[in-house]
Amino acid sequence: MISIENLHAEIEGNQILKGLNLKINEGEVHAIMGPNGSGKSTLASVLAGDENYEVTEGNVSFLGEDILEMSVEDRARAGLFLAFQYPVEIPGVSNINFLKTAINDIRNSQGLEDIPAKEFLSKVKEKSKLVELDGRLTNRSVNEGFSGGEKKRNEIFHMAMLEPKFAILDETDSGLDIDALKIVSNGVNAMRDTKRSFLVITHYQRLLDHIVPDFVHVLYDGKIIKTGDKTLALELEEKGYDWITESVAV
């Protein structure tokens, strides 16, 4: 699905990613954990195409294409999705209008006609149920006045509507209470299948109780320094990061 090789990236002259390697196959769920400032969110932003970051070295191939050469929207159209850590509020643009524009822009770029209104509406109905998103919120301005939990549920709703091939969840669990965490996780799990891949970025093991990963990686100082299965997350929860980072320092 996606193959990241020796990725280096910086922002305003500060090097954040320092040679990151990661390969994710179809249908796999990978989790990335790591202390603050290790580069987790930078990785998400760079993959999505945030132009504030400069890639100084390395390659990223997504479904065989070099995505570093692609625009933000072309990456999304190719099937990459980023659930934002801080979803942006957009006053005056309704959630529905936003999604319709997105779906139609994606379809048009693939030479397809606009989505029929009826099909769109039934999809909205179906997918908003998935994350128990109130009908009220689907019609309101994007994220405006949403609670923290509602914003994150809305991200998963967007994901469900756009049906990406590969989704990055950037600290989707932050700011969620346990009920919201379950709802969000259920939404993600409902979308797991043998084709779709996920990269779950999180600080906390508790999310991984609900979204069980195939692999867990530890990101530290811009590199992946350890990889294991889901038990690694439990170990990190128990011992913290020091035991790994110290062994790296040696």
Added chain:
Amino acid sequence: MEIAQDISLLDLNDHALKPFEEIRQSSLQKLENLSFPSTKVENWKYSRTGKIVKHNWLNDHGYKEIDAAFFIPNWKGSVLKFSNGKLLDSSLIKSMVIDGFKLKPLSKACENCIQYVNKVFGNYSRESENIFDQINNTSWQDGLFLHVPKNVQLKEPVHVVMAIDNPNTAVHMRNVIVLEEGAEAEIVISIVGTGSGKTYQNVITEARLGKNAKLHIDKIQQAGSEEFQMCTEAIYQEQDSHFTINTISVDAGWVRNDLKINIEGINCESNLNGVYLPIEKQHIDNHTVVDHLKPHCNSNEMYKGVIYDQATGVFNGKVFVREDAQKTNAFQSNNNIVMSENASMNSKPELEIYADDVKCSHGSTTGQFDEEAVFYLRARGISELNARKLLVNAFLSDALVNIHNEEVKEYVEGLLEKKQSEILS
């Protein structure tokens, strides 16, 4: 007449009615003591008039059919067309006799209209200290005359199109609107140019709303980058009346709008919204005055601008709440997005309150485009062009909500859509 030789803007027109002639004579006298404003005058601080004043304008007013693009598709009401100040025969005045209302070109306002003309014509402009208003008093060519009698609701809206297309032409236009008690009317005024060289259009609209009358004006400005437009609306509201105006400045090289609303009766409502999107070196200046003279009135003002390239925007909104005007609710806001480093916006909201039991607020913001939001939209697969359009439309949308006529709404949205596509592509 010496002054006529000095000011090429002067073009003395002979309109038969007595009030016209009286005001013309008094204006000619006033002009001898008035001078053109420099930017040292506060009211003209950001808008230079030198290029208008110094240009050698021609008074040769040919006329021709107006481009179809300036008309609203599927329009059901009357249409008055003026080309370079001259009424076109293709104008269409509907249901003229029904209910006794009078809709005519002002130049043809007849003897039996004089009592209505007297009520409004010159109410504002006669004593104006603005030299351009006085020149209009002497030189206006034509415009709309509308009188709606007591309790008559004009069923069909009126579209007035004032077009200018001869290079180096200056045109002065004049609208007179009189709504008697309980009367209602809806008017769209398009002030347009075809963009072929320097032109100057000066339009004064004076209106009086009788008790419980309702007047709705949508004003659409579209012209080329070398065109100057100066538009003044002076509105007088009697008790229980409702006035709404939407000023949509789509394009024009240089615009100065002066909107003056005098609220002379209790329990009135006044809504004044505007949007402007100057590009390149365009200059759009909105000056507004809302004068609350009587108690229990509401005024709502919202102007929104998107300033591109090296363009400038000006907003100066004054709200007066006089001593008698207790229980006034007056709200004013001006919000701008500056799209480039070289674009600039000068915004000055002013509130003067002399009453003690009122609710008033005003605010002004000028900021840059939210690039984070653009990224968010693009990350969902939306093209950069559509993302920017969506965000600009969302920003402007609450200043456009008062356009309630579906045809006008669609037309204006189309103009804004087209303009943005041109800017962004």
